[in-house]
Amino acid sequence: MAMGAEKMSLNVSIPLVLTIYIFTFLIGLPSNLLAFYTFLMKVCQKPTPVDILLLNLTISDISLLIFLPFKMVEAISDRAWTLPAFLCPLTSFFFYSSVYISSLFLMAISVERYLGVAFPIKYKIRRRPAYATAASVVLWVVGCAHCSIVYIVQYQDPSQNRTAPFNNASHCYEDFSPRQLLVLLPVRLELFLVLFCLPFTVTIFCYINFVRILVALPNIPARRKQRAVGLAVATLFNFIVCFAPYNLSHVVGFVQNESPSWKVYALLLSTLNAALDPAIFYFSSSAVQRAFTNCLxxxxxxxxxxxxxxxxxxxxxxxxxxxxxxxxxxxxxxxxxx
Missing domain, CATH: 1.20.5 (Single alpha-helices involved in coiled-coils or other helix-helix interfaces)
Known part of the structure; x- marks a missing residue:
């Protein structure tokens, strides 16, 4: 994974990039803040594992949205990084960490939902908020540790990939030297396998069985079954549309030994994750449904x-x-x- 803004093709219009960024910011920020407040109140009053996981998912999305205006400035400047140099790796770190941490927490939520219906008695006895808290810490460490490649690449060959002057401007992580690619391309492949394929596979297994079990139970209200189907569809849609294209570009880049030209479009789709996650919050929690309904x-x-x-x-x-x-x-x- 190229932990930074991949070099945009001249065919990619600035209005397109800005449209995706602005849409994600305007839709994602208020909805995620509302969901964050709702889950925070629930966790403070009566914490449950799923609420703790959902709270962490909102924090991950908000961290991306906070740094998204810096990406807007970069797009307006035609890929030139006019902001302070230290913000380049910092923005990239939080931007990409959010994408992969979101996939990990979506997987954790699917596991929690599946265990709750597949083993209702055993899981209820052993269900502890502390376990969800510990799992959240582990997921944050795993995601952030992988995305620290941002700083590793910067100092691997600082003369090549620093925000150095170029045509009276500076650019943030666009070209990589052969020495940097030697480190970067295997990491991209690992990210594809560990932080995408594994969560995606686990999520598919859990939600297919989660929906199958709920639909088969006669005493479950139809409304709850509809929420279960909506949750599964929203989550899988998020994986397929937002995460899959960008992660597949890692495999193509590893094979071709360079970043594919369409990678920038896949990156824009990954950004939409922060605007689509509120749909998952809506189907996951009745409290969020009430909050969204009251707000609207x-x-x-x-x-x-x-x-x-x-x-x-x-x-x-x-x-x-x-x-x-x-x-x-x-x-x-x-x-x-x-």
Whole structure:
């Protein structure tokens, strides 16, 4: 994995990149903050393993969204890194860490859901929030340790891949020397196998059996079965659309010994993960469903009030204009008759 912004092809338009970034930021940030607040309140009141895992997933998404404006500035500057040099590896580290940590937590959530329905009695007895907390720490360490390749690559050949001046500008992680690729390409392949293939395989197994068991149970409400199907579909859609293309580019790059030209499009799809995860929160937690519903209802009420006031104001002004027109016409008629 090229832990940084891969060199954008000239065929990739800046408006396209900005559109994806802005859409992800505007949709992902408020929804993730709302989900974060909801899960935080639940964890503080009565922590459950799935709430702890979902809380960590929101933190991962928020970390990507916080650094996303720096990527917007980079796109506006036509790939030139005009920000302080230290922000280049820092932004890349959090940007890519979020992508892979999200895949790990999606896997952990699928495992928790599967164990809860496959072994309801045994799992309920052994279910402890401390286990979920320990698992969260391990997943963060694994994800961050792999993505530390950002700094390793920078100092592997600092003269080549530092944010050095280029045409009166500086660029952040676009070209890699043969010495850097010698380290980077095997790491990319490992990321594909360990942080994508393994979580994806486990997630598919868990959700297929999770849905199969719930659908077969006669005493489960239809609403819960629909939530289970929605959760499985949303999660697998996230893996296939957001994670698969970018990770497949690692394999192609390893075989070709260079980054494929379409890698930038796959990277944009990975960014959308932060905007799609709220759908998983919605199907995973009834508390998040209520929070989202209440928030949308509040926004709709405020919007309706504003529109009603504007309509009333326009109607009043039009009415006054009509009355003024009638008075003026009457005065003109009197003058003509006089």
């Amino acid at each position: 209802a509040t926004l709709w009420n405020k919007l309706s009030t504003i529109l009603s006031r504007c309509h009333l104001h326009c109607f009043t002004r039009c009415g006054e204009g009509g009355r003024e027109g009638e008075v003026t016409s009457g005065m003109e008629a009197e003058e003509l008759m006089t």
